[in-house]
Amino acid sequence: MQRRHRRANAGLLLLLYEIFHVGLQNIPPVTLGVLALNIFLFLNPVRPLLEVCISVDEGFYRKSWQRLLLSPVHHADDWHLYYNMISMLWKGIILEKKLKSIWFAYVIAVFSVLTGVVYMVLELMLAKILDDPSYEMNCAVGFSGVLFALKVLNNHYNPGRVSSVFGLQISSKYACWVELVAIHLISPGTSFSGHLAGILVGLMYTMGPLQKIMKACAGGISSFTDPARPRDYYSEYYGYPGYQYRTPRSYYDYTGGLTEDEQLERAVQNSLNER
Numbered sequence: 001m002q003r004r005h006r007r008a009n010a011g012l013l014l015l016l017y018e019i020f021h022v023g024l025q026n027i028p029p030v031t032l033g034v035l036a037l038n039i040f041l042f043l044n045p046v047r048p049l050l051e052v053c054i055s056v057d058e059g060f061y062r063k064s065w066q067r068l069l070l071s072p073v074h075h076a077d078d079w080h081l082y083y084n085m086i087s088m089l090w091k092g093i094i095l096e097k098k099l100k101s102i103w104f105a106y107v108i109a110v111f112s113v114l115t116g117v118v119y120m121v122l123e124l125m126l127a128k129i130l131d132d133p134s135y136e137m138n139c140a141v142g143f144s145g146v147l148f149a150l151k152v153l154n155n156h157y158n159p160g161r162v163s164s165v166f167g168l169q170i171s172s173k174y175a176c177w178v179e180l181v182a183i184h185l186i187s188p189g190t191s192f193s194g195h196l197a198g199i200l201v202g203l204m205y206t207m208g209p210l211q212k213i214m215k216a217c218a219g220g221i222s223s224f225t226d227p228a229r230p231r232d233y234y235s236e237y238y239g240y241p242g243y244q245y246r247t248p249r250s251y252y253d254y255t256g257g258l259t260e261d262e263q264l265e266r267a268v269q270n271s272l273n274e275r
Contacts, residue, residue: 152202
C-alpha cells in the first residue's frame, strides 16, 4: 500500500479535532466506522487514485467493478476528505439515530455502490447525446455522491426546515438542487454527474422503489428495524396489553418543546460552535 507523505495535512488535522471535539462517545458506531475507514484509506490508500476512481471506461468497458467499492472511500486531498467527512459526521449523527445502526450501514453500502452505477449511466448518456467520448473517461473519487443521497434522506425525514446554502436560506426540499448548481459554479472541477447521481439515488429511496427492494432483500433478518417508523419512546408506550397511553406531564419542561432530532441537532451545533 502506498502511504501519503506530506509535510502538512491541515484538513485532516482539523477533521480529527472536530471529531474529538464532538466526542467519540457521541458519534454512533456506523458513522464513526465510516469516518475511520475514510481516514485510514486516505493515509493508507489501497491503490493510487487513478486505479480506484470510477469512470465509464474503467467501470463499464473494462469491467473493473471493484472501483464501485473503492472510489467512494478514497479522496483527492486532505481538504476533500475534510469537507466530505464533516458532512458525514453531521448527517450520520442525525440519520443513524433515525434509521438505527444496522439499517443505516445497509443504506451506506447500497448507496455507495448504486451512486457509482448511476454516475456511469449519466456519463454514458452525456457521451452519447453530446457525441463526446471524453465523458466516458471522466474518473471520480470521493464520498460526496453518497452524501448528496443522504441529504435527500435527511430532508425527507425532517421536512419543512430551512437550510443555509452559501449564506442563502433555502427550503430543505430544494436545498440539494441549489447546492448542486452552486458547487458546480464555484468549483467547476467537481463532478456534477457524481453529485447528481447521489440526488437521484436518494430520490429512488424516498420516492421510488429502492427502499422496498432493500427491505425485500433483507427480509427475514430480525435485526433490521423498519426505518419508516422509528419508535419515539417519549410519546409512545410499548408495554403490557391494556396499558393506557399517556403523554408525560412535564415533557415541554424537559425539552423546551423540541423534538428528539431538534435536541440532538442543537447539542451538536453547540458542541461544534464552542471552540
